[in-house]
Amino acid sequence: MEHGAGRIKMGEIPSLDFVFDVVTEVPVRLELSPSPQGLDEEYGTLFTPASLLFLHQLVSEFDNEVDQVSRLRVSRKAHLDTSGDLPGFSQATSHIRDDPAWKVLPVPPRLQRRHVDVGDMAPCDTRRLIQALQSPAQGLQIDFDDGNCPTFYNQIKGINNVCKVVYNQFPNVPAISQAPVLMLRPRAWNMVEHNMLVNGKEVPGPLFDFGLLMFHCGKALYNSKSGPFFYLSKVESFMEARLWNNIFLWAQQQLGLPRGSIKATVLIENVLATFEMNEILYELREHSAGLNCGIWDYSASFVNKFGHREAFLLPDRSKYVNMEKRFLRSYMDLLVQTCHRRGALATGGMAAPLLPPVRDSHAYQTVLANVTRLKLLEIRAGVDGFMVYDLNLIEPMQKLFQQHTGGDNQLHRVRDDVAVTPEDLVCMPAGGVTLHGLKYNIGVGILFIHAWLSGNGHFFYRGQVEDSATAEISRSQVWQWIRHQAQLEDNKRVVTRAMVVHLTQEVMKELREVTACQTVRAEESLQTAAEMFLEVVLKRNFPEFLTTYLNLDHTFLSSQAMWENVARGALASKL
Numbered sequence: 001m002e003h004g005a006g007r008i009k010m011g012e013i014p015s016l017d018f019v020f021d022v023v024t025e026v027p028v029r030l031e032l033s034p035s036p037q038g039l040d041e042e043y044g045t046l047f048t049p050a051s052l053l054f055l056h057q058l059v060s061e062f063d064n065e066v067d068q069v070s071r072l073r074v075s076r077k078a079h080l081d082t083s084g085d086l087p088g089f090s091q092a093t094s095h096i097r098d099d100p101a102w103k104v105l106p107v108p109p110r111l112q113r114r115h116v117d118v119g120d121m122a123p124c125d126t127r128r129l130i131q132a133l134q135s136p137a138q139g140l141q142i143d144f145d146d147g148n149c150p151t152f153y154n155q156i157k158g159i160n161n162v163c164k165v166v167y168n169q170f171p172n173v174p175a176i177s178q179a180p181v182l183m184l185r186p187r188a189w190n191m192v193e194h195n196m197l198v199n200g201k202e203v204p205g206p207l208f209d210f211g212l213l214m215f216h217c218g219k220a221l222y223n224s225k226s227g228p229f230f231y232l233s234k235v236e237s238f239m240e241a242r243l244w245n246n247i248f249l250w251a252q253q254q255l256g257l258p259r260g261s262i263k264a265t266v267l268i269e270n271v272l273a274t275f276e277m278n279e280i281l282y283e284l285r286e287h288s289a290g291l292n293c294g295i296w297d298y299s300a301s302f303v304n305k306f307g308h309r310e311a312f313l314l315p316d317r318s319k320y321v322n323m324e325k326r327f328l329r330s331y332m333d334l335l336v337q338t339c340h341r342r343g344a345l346a347t348g349g350m351a352a353p354l355l356p357p358v359r360d361s362h363a364y365q366t367v368l369a370n371v372t373r374l375k376l377l378e379i380r381a382g383v384d385g386f387m388v389y390d391l392n393l394i395e396p397m398q399k400l401f402q403q404h405t406g407g408d409n410q411l412h413r414v415r416d417d418v419a420v421t422p423e424d425l426v427c428m429p430a431g432g433v434t435l436h437g438l439k440y441n442i443g444v445g446i447l448f449i450h451a452w453l454s455g456n457g458h459f460f461y462r463g464q465v466e467d468s469a470t471a472e473i474s475r476s477q478v479w480q481w482i483r484h485q486a487q488l489e490d491n492k493r494v495v496t497r498a499m500v501v502h503l504t505q506e507v508m509k510e511l512r513e514v515t516a517c518q519t520v521r522a523e524e525s526l527q528t529a530a531e532m533f534l535e536v537v538l539k540r541n542f543p544e545f546l547t548t549y550l551n552l553d554h555t556f557l558s559s560q561a562m563w564e565n566v567a568r569g570a571l572a573s574k575l
Contacts, residue, residue, distance in 0.1 A: 119387030120147030290345030320431030
């Protein structure tokens with residue numbers, strides 16, 4: 001499962017050790033935590049001398065540039081805060097936008113007709129992964145980001161599962177050349193991997209994920225004409241796209257792959273990136289598979305960047321925020337236009353609802369009709385594909401694409417009718433705050449933290465899947481409504497800290513039933529999640545990413561040690 005032979009010498013166990021390059025005899029300063037309980041075989045498969053050297057070289061080569069990305073984000077945010085400016089299309093890069101001649105390289109055949117992907121596919125969930133591979137989906141979003149909780153156990157299990165898929169080691173699963181295409185989604189730049197240090201620093205999460213996936217699977221995916229294909233999360237600027245492009249060039253050279261072998265879809269999840277979509281495609285023009293537009297991470301980015309400004313008060317998302325609103329519709333239209341003018345694919349977001357089990361029921365027909373209406377909006381806008389979570393939605397949505405596109409992509413639709421202005425992109429929708437929306441956001445925020453404390457990256461609530469994207473918009477709205485003392489539509493009461501604390505206590509009664517808290521430990525975990533949620537939404541300064549906040553928090557880290565002990569105890573009892 002790996003490229004090349006080992007070129008470093010070390011002890012049998014790589015944890016917390018130094019290794020040496022046998023060619024240069026230069027010490028390779030790398031530390032790795034021991035294997036999580038029950039994953040010794042997977043751990044040994046992934047962390048070979050050769051793969052560790054590859055990871056060390058990758059991180060050493062790009063670590064400073066990753067830090068520069070973080071500093072650039074801080075600098076841009078500080079400028080927006082101090083100047084009161086709004087983003088716009090940069091004059092410095094107008095030559096890229098205005099030049100009609102350049103295009104991205106054509107995507108490989110396996111990406112050209114990918115209408116329906118399965119989203120939030122946490123690869124550590126072996127059962128669901130196999131079900132998705134056996135489904136009629138055209139692609140799988142192998143998600144180490146939004147839908148995944150990045151415990152060391154989950155990362156090792158998930159990456160090893162990807163290797164087993166690529167090398168056809170799961171029974172009753174199609175070969176990789178025939179299975180749904182894997183769209184590998186590493187963590188975003190805001191995440192670090194606590195269990196590996198290179199040169200005395202925790203490594204960036206995306207480099208850890210990308211490095212292991214590429215080292216073990218890159219050449220096999222390329223030889224089978226099935227990749228390597230990636231999703232790039234939470235990119236904020238073309239400089240970040242340039243960094244990824246440099247990483248791709250380096251990895252291809254190291255692994256002996258032709259230039260342009262890697263293809264990547266950039267998720268435009270940040271309002272600042274919307275003004276640089278041409279530039280992002282240009283930086284990745286040899287490696288681009290297109291751009292993706294979603295709704296909740298993107299909406300949350302408005303609170304992140306402008307949330308302290310009262311003019312950017314985002315109304316109740318469950319009632320007033322959808323892809324038909326001007327700021328989101330403009331974003332989707334501009335993304336489709338930009339992609340298709342450059343020969344790149346444009347993909348839409350994920351349908352989160354779960355179909356009820358009884359097909360003939362009114363509830364089933366209502367959910368299917370709502371999903372169809374919203375996805376038809378994306379198809380008519382010109383998208384070439386989108387995602388669903390529920391595997392039972394795959395075939396209805398594929399039929400919808402077939403009916404309206406003839407089964408092909410929509411690259412021919414260059415959307416010359418679209419003329420989006422900066423004002424269109426930052427126009428907040430009308431609407432207010434509702435008691436239902438406030439309580440719903442509180443529930444989603446608490447349940448997400450509770451899921452993370454249990455090692456899960458997504459959960460089900462009120463008939464749909466929720467992940468970090470919906471958790472981000474939920475906690476963002478509660479923070480913003482407190483900050484601006486928004487009034488409830490229901491009774492004109494002002495949203496205050498006291499109100500949110502009181503409502504949290506009310507919501508907890510429902511959540512205890514949802515989570516079926518039957519043990520003292522489960523009750524304590526849910527209570528801890530509620531306390532952490534309140535801590536986040538009551539902070540003076542807005543935490544940029546909920547996942548970063550949790551990933552660096554002592555409570556989350558210690559919870560992983562607790563679950564490790566539980567696993568050890570369960571294993572010991574079986575023995």
